[in-house]
Amino acid sequence: MTLDRIDFELVQLLRKNARLPNKELAERAGIAPSTALERVRRLRQSGVLLGYHAEIAPIAIGIGLQAMVSVRLARHSRELLDSFHAHLQQLPEVLAFYHVAGADDFLVHVGVRDSAHLRDFALASFTERHEVAHIETKLIFEFRRNVELPTGPLDAPGLA
Structure with a gap:
């Protein structure tokens, strides 16, 4: 469109x-x-608008700590990728995830109660999985969503 x-x-x-x-x-x-x-x-x-979402105060639903977890897979195959993707989708602590290029394979945005919950979650959900070779966790101090679109109508492909 x-x-x-x-x-x-x-x-x-x-x-x-x-x-x-x-x-x-x-x-x-x-x-x-x-x-x-x-x-x-x-x-x-036409699929331009994918959905509508409510922005929720994390603390209101018990999220006291957020982090970005960088995940590096042990090896790359469609089966391993699909398995890990499905695993992430079923974890309630996972707020969003990104399959990325570079040194890491995934960036996973997680929301947990506190640091003990984060430690236990990282161990059970990442380090104990056979497909994961390495993780690195970064705490998120603040999150803001940009409501502006990155390009104007005449700059973006597919716009008339």
Whole structure:
């Protein structure tokens, strides 16, 4: 799907506040509410908009400590990669993960109660797994999500 300036504006507005009522979304984008509704529907159906998420205060759900765990696999194969990927997806402490290039294979964002929980989680979930060769843990002191999109509508490929 090729995004035009209006589509990009709608995506930017929803990135900043996915709970904007359609009337306000349309007003801010300078289009009719019916046009906004149809364009957002089309953006969802085409896979540009993947979902809407609530940002939750970690402490409210018992997360007192967050960390990024760099994971290096022992060897590389599709089977090993798929197995580790599935393992990460079933761990409730894993907030997000990234399969990356470079010295490490995964960056895993975890949320735990405290340092003892982090130690136990790292041992059980990473170091005791046969596919993991090395981990390195970095504590996260602060996390902020950037609501701005990285490119403008005329700079991004696929935008008209």
